[in-house]
Amino acid sequence: MTASQIVPGAERHLKNHTSLLASCGNSLTMAYRGLLKIRRTPEQLFDVTLQPILFTLMFTYLFGGAIAGSVHNYLPMLIPGILIQTVITTSVVTGVQLREDMDKGVFNRFRSLPIARIAPLAGALIADTVRYGIATLLTFAMGYLMGYRPAAGLGGVLVGSLIVILFAWCISWIFALFGVVARTASSVQGISLLILFPLTFLSNAFVPVDTLPPWLRWFVTVNPLSHLITAVRQLANQGSIGADFWLSFGGAAGVVAVFAPLTVRAYMRRA
Amino acid sequence: MMDHTSPGTGRAAHRAATASLAVEAHGLVKVFGANRAVDGVDLFVPAGAIYGFLGPNGAGKTTTLNMLATLLRPDGGRALVFGHDVQREAQIVRQLIGVTGQYASVDETLTATENLVIFARLLGLPRRSARRIAGDLLERFDLTEAGNRPLSKFSGGMRRRLDLAASLIAQPPLIFLDEPTTGLDPRTRAQMWETIRSLATTGSTILLTTQYLDEADQLADRVAVIDHGRMVAEGTPDQLKSTVGVASLQLRLQAADDAAEALRIVESVLGVAAQLPEATLVTAPMADPERVTELLLSIRNAGIHLTEVSVQKPTLDDVFLALTGKTAAEEKGAKT
Ligand SMILES: Nc1ncnc2c1ncn2[C@@H]1O[C@H](COP(=O)(O)OP(=O)(O)O)[C@@H](O)[C@H]1O
Ligand SMILES: [Mg+2]
Numbered sequence: 243m244t245a246s247q248i249v250p251g252a253e254r255h256l257k258n259h260t261s262l263l264a265s266c267g268n269s270l271t272m273a274y275r276g277l278l279k280i281r282r283t284p285e286q287l288f289d290v291t292l293q294p295i296l297f298t299l300m301f302t303y304l305f306g307g308a309i310a311g312s313v314h315n316y317l318p319m320l321i322p323g324i325l326i327q328t329v330i331t332t333s334v335v336t337g338v339q340l341r342e343d344m345d346k347g348v349f350n351r352f353r354s355l356p357i358a359r360i361a362p363l364a365g366a367l368i369a370d371t372v373r374y375g376i377a378t379l380l381t382f383a384m385g386y387l388m389g390y391r392p393a394a395g396l397g398g399v400l401v402g403s404l405i406v407i408l409f410a411w412c413i414s415w416i417f418a419l420f421g422v423v424a425r426t427a428s429s430v431q432g433i434s435l436l437i438l439f440p441l442t443f444l445s446n447a448f449v450p451v452d453t454l455p456p457w458l459r460w461f462v463t464v465n466p467l468s469h470l471i472t473a474v475r476q477l478a479n480q481g482s483i484g485a486d487f488w489l490s491f492g493g494a495a496g497v498v499a500v501f502a503p504l505t506v507r508a509y510m511r512r513a
Numbered sequence: 514m515m516d517h518t519s520p521g522t523g524r525a526a527h528r529a530a531t532a533s534l535a536v537e538a539h540g541l542v543k544v545f546g547a548n549r550a551v552d553g554v555d556l557f558v559p560a561g562a563i564y565g566f567l568g569p570n571g572a573g574k575t576t577t578l579n580m581l582a583t584l585l586r587p588d589g590g591r592a593l594v595f596g597h598d599v600q601r602e603a604q605i606v607r608q609l610i611g612v613t614g615q616y617a618s619v620d621e622t623l624t625a626t627e628n629l630v631i632f633a634r635l636l637g638l639p640r641r642s643a644r645r646i647a648g649d650l651l652e653r654f655d656l657t658e659a660g661n662r663p664l665s666k667f668s669g670g671m672r673r674r675l676d677l678a679a680s681l682i683a684q685p686p687l688i689f690l691d692e693p694t695t696g697l698d699p700r701t702r703a704q705m706w707e708t709i710r711s712l713a714t715t716g717s718t719i720l721l722t723t724q725y726l727d728e729a730d731q732l733a734d735r736v737a738v739i740d741h742g743r744m745v746a747e748g749t750p751d752q753l754k755s756t757v758g759v760a761s762l763q764l765r766l767q768a769a770d771d772a773a774e775a776l777r778i779v780e781s782v783l784g785v786a787a788q789l790p791e792a793t794l795v796t797a798p799m800a801d802p803e804r805v806t807e808l809l810l811s812i813r814n815a816g817i818h819l820t821e822v823s824v825q826k827p828t829l830d831d832v833f834l835a836l837t838g839k840t841a842a843e844e845k846g847a848k849t
Contacts, residue, residue: 251595
């Protein structure tokens, strides 16, 4: 075993802050680590892959005839709904994995390295966009296999996909906050799904709003996910951008404006 | 109890002394609820030394180390690493240290190579250099073959070595090793000792914690003994051992009736205070092995029969017994 002589501590000239460039580099390295982990443990992706396939199959044949007259007519309505449901559910993983990561020994090493404090959080948020991308791709592919031909063509689908990924990223700040402040990973999962379950099902994702009783109709119309789903439907099926798009966009920006500072503050206090 | 007075007084002398210190801590305190885990620790680690931090489980070793490594905020006192304050200049301190914690701080789901490459990239090395350094370190720690295996297939010793390798990427001048050999089998333990010694020859300062007196004795140039968050002694291993006695002589008697007479003979021949921990067991510090022959002859001449003669090397417990008058276990019991 050989090693060269090290430079004595008193002779080193060092700075006490991390430059912006270095911080970005650190965050990208942490994102790379996140991707490696996805590759090493592909079973993590079960929810992202199985949910869109299973739900699309189930709901299309179960409700297609009843709601839209035929399976084929139901798809343009259903696919954007399933897409939002899947991607938003996926964004919970950000919080769960952040908590798991922070509880691990390797996190202590990150904290002892001269890197930007925010890098592990930023890296996790970046890496998770890949999950949303996979979920989006799979949902549209599943729809295509079953006969869904979005009227707006590939362009509309692409813009719609990007919007969905961006939106999921914004929402993931909420779950990141849960992840940072929660005691255990399973509690993050539990709380997050408890909130998401009613939000995704009590929306216009699966059924037309006008069939609902008034009190439920009220909830479904104020549910921000309904607006997002409508926006994506308009993008993919008509190639148009309407009020729902701007509403969703504003809502997502609002979520980031509120939750990003909260999450970063809570995170920095613990990191 | 020994003291760590630095040579010379006055400001200039102090500054000169400070420059050659890798770690300097004054009155470090950490409180967890009602538990004063670290209760006013002063520490002076000369640059280039292997410094042992010796204490039983729960003494406050890890907590102290974590404060020095910027992982834990002290509740009182201050600490400097090569003259840089661990709280105000944390990011500088992090560039000067390598930390190998008590529990593995590597990523279980990734391979050894991937772990090292990621740490190297985080330290700002370009991709190519990161790969090269990862390869070099794996070779140096005899892990090349296992480099692409997931860590779940690693043995305890391999994990420790990888953890240590990860701490050396930036070639830090100060390395913290928290109980580097606890839980390792004797052979792996000896290898780890060799590794630590060769690390010291590169000019790194090493601050290691241990529960074993012989480990501190084998490796450290200076040792601090900590108990209940307080330092109870500081000095070279030889100084420390001289407070304990080199080893303890144990004589097992055939008949309990002879105990009083045996005790008297031991005390008069060895010239030390002997003890009678059991009805038929006489123990005494054995400062000079030469006199044991004489002692055994005297015992035979007195017609006392022995069933067993043994020599017990001093343990951490003996250190505590000598320093505090109580064993570590007794102290623990008294506290809870
Ligand atoms: N995070 C923590 N919260 C509460 N108590 C702690 C924490 N870490 C350590 N302690 C307590 O502080 C004391 C010292 O612990 P530690 O520094 O780990 O000892 P050692 O490393 O010498 O075994 C112990 O009584 C331990 O229970
Ligand atoms: Mg410990």
